[in-house]
Amino acid sequence: MPTSHDxxxxxxxxxxxxxxxKERRTGVLSAKESLSDxxxxxxxxxxxxxxxxxxxxxxxxxxxxxxxxxxxxxxxDHILFYGPPGLGKTSLSNVIANxxxxxxxxxxxxxxxxxxxxxxxxxxxxxxxxxxxxxIHRLSRIAEELLYPAMEDxxxxxxxxxxxxxxxxxxxxxxxxxxxxxxxxxxLSNALRDRFGFVCRLDFYTVEELALIVARTAGILSVxxxxxxxxxxxxxxxGTPRIANRLVRLVRDFAQYKxxxxxxxxxxxxxxxxxxxxxxxxxxxxxRLLTILIDSYGGGPVGIETLxxxxxxxxxxxxxxxxxxxxxxxxxxRTPRGRIATPSAYAHVGRTAPGGQLxxxxxxxxxx
Ligand SMILES: Nc1ncnc2c1ncn2[C@@H]1O[C@H](COP(=O)(O)OP(=O)(O)OP(=O)(O)O)[C@@H](O)[C@H]1O
Ligand SMILES: [Mg+2]
Numbered sequence: 001m002p003t004s005h006d007x008x009x010x011x012x013x014x015x016x017x018x019x020x021x022k023e024r025r026t027g028v029l030s031a032k033e034s035l036s037d038x039x040x041x042x043x044x045x046x047x048x049x050x051x052x053x054x055x056x057x058x059x060x061x062x063x064x065x066x067x068x069x070x071x072x073x074x075x076x077d078h079i080l081f082y083g084p085p086g087l088g089k090t091s092l093s094n095v096i097a098n099x100x101x102x103x104x105x106x107x108x109x110x111x112x113x114x115x116x117x118x119x120x121x122x123x124x125x126x127x128x129x130x131x132x133x134x135x136i137h138r139l140s141r142i143a144e145e146l147l148y149p150a151m152e153d154x155x156x157x158x159x160x161x162x163x164x165x166x167x168x169x170x171x172x173x174x175x176x177x178x179x180x181x182x183x184x185x186x187x188l189s190n191a192l193r194d195r196f197g198f199v200c201r202l203d204f205y206t207v208e209e210l211a212l213i214v215a216r217t218a219g220i221l222s223v224x225x226x227x228x229x230x231x232x233x234x235x236x237x238x239g240t241p242r243i244a245n246r247l248v249r250l251v252r253d254f255a256q257y258k259x260x261x262x263x264x265x266x267x268x269x270x271x272x273x274x275x276x277x278x279x280x281x282x283x284x285x286x287x288r289l290l291t292i293l294i295d296s297y298g299g300g301p302v303g304i305e306t307l308x309x310x311x312x313x314x315x316x317x318x319x320x321x322x323x324x325x326x327x328x329x330x331x332x333x334r335t336p337r338g339r340i341a342t343p344s345a346y347a348h349v350g351r352t353a354p355g356g357q358l359x360x361x362x363x364x365x366x367x368x
Pocket of ligand 1: 031041046183
């Protein structure tokens with residue numbers, strides 16, 4: 001599996017606000033958190049940096065900054081984590097609080113709609129605390145404006161009364177660390193983004209990193225797994241720890257049902273085939289997207305709206321849910337004229353690529 005990210009920087013790409021994509025993929029490969037993920041989550045979430053696998057650059061930067069802040073006895077600078085679902089944004093935020101020995105207050109953009117929501121939250125914060133706001137791109141305008149001085153100068157401006165009688169009162173806040181997480185960095189306003197000291201993109205994980213996560217999860221869940229089975233599960237987990245953990249649970253259930261105590265490579269293979277997860281971690285919808293692109297539109301270029309309509313999904317869902325991993329695999333490229341299927345996409349769905357496709361000679365993950 002390619003390990004580089006898709007070459008696209010959503011921070012630079014779009015600044016307009018868009019409606020959230022509703023993820024319709026409900027199968028085992030959804031990167032969104034399911035109820036059963038939530039249940040097993042507490043035991044599986046890494047607690048300290050040493051247990052947090054992968055994201056080497058981000059981890060190294062955090063290690064340094066945490067050590068420096070602790071030496072100074074200071075709060076850490078505000079941090080924004082962005083990247084596709086299930087890559088470990090929430091986990092890393094908890095790890096940071098643990099490493100700092102700080103309390104963490106968990107909140108999310110949609111729950112901070114009214115001024116009193118954000119004021120109430122900031123009121124609870126004590127010196128050095130971490131304030132975690134998930135889905136920060138969904139903060140209301142009012143909440144966002146209240147946050148600016150809180151982030152910058154650790155003060156909050158309260159207004160009372162109406163019209164001529166309006167009075168503003170400035171309250172000092174203790175020094176805290178705001179950690180924002182989002183899957184849609186492009187939807188954040190520039191003003192909010194610029195107030196974070198660190199802006200970190202979490203990348204898809206390599207198979208080797210995922211194998212470490214799979215082995216760790218199998219250990220915590222007391223599942224006996226052969227090394228070859230660990231690698232197989234890791235290589236089909238779409239570069240995403242949440243999916244890796246879910247596949248471990250599914251493979252465990254399959255083995256148990258079939259009466260096997262140890263998950264061998266063969267058992268893992270049978271289990272993954274039963275759940276329709278192919279060798280590259282694609283599910284039937286991903287494969288349908290590729291075959292539509294190839295069979296109905298000659299491999300592209302085709303506009304996202306047309307492609308989404310043929311697939312029966314909305315374009316936001318295709319762009320935010322299906323495409324990132326297909327681009328990461330080097331199967332799709334975004335071009336100014338629309339999406340095109342790469343020669344490896346043709347090979348993956350058993351079609352022969354026309355000569356013209358090969359002449360593009362793009363690397364996996366590279367866009368024009
Ligand atoms: N680096 C990692 N090492 C080990 N396990 C990890 C790592 N990152 C994530 N996980 C596992 O994957 C699960 C999903 O991670 P997490 O909930 O932090 O993702 P997220 O990026 O916050 O997703 P979302 O965008 O949906 O909120 C966690 O419960 C944890 O068990
Ligand atoms: Mg999260």
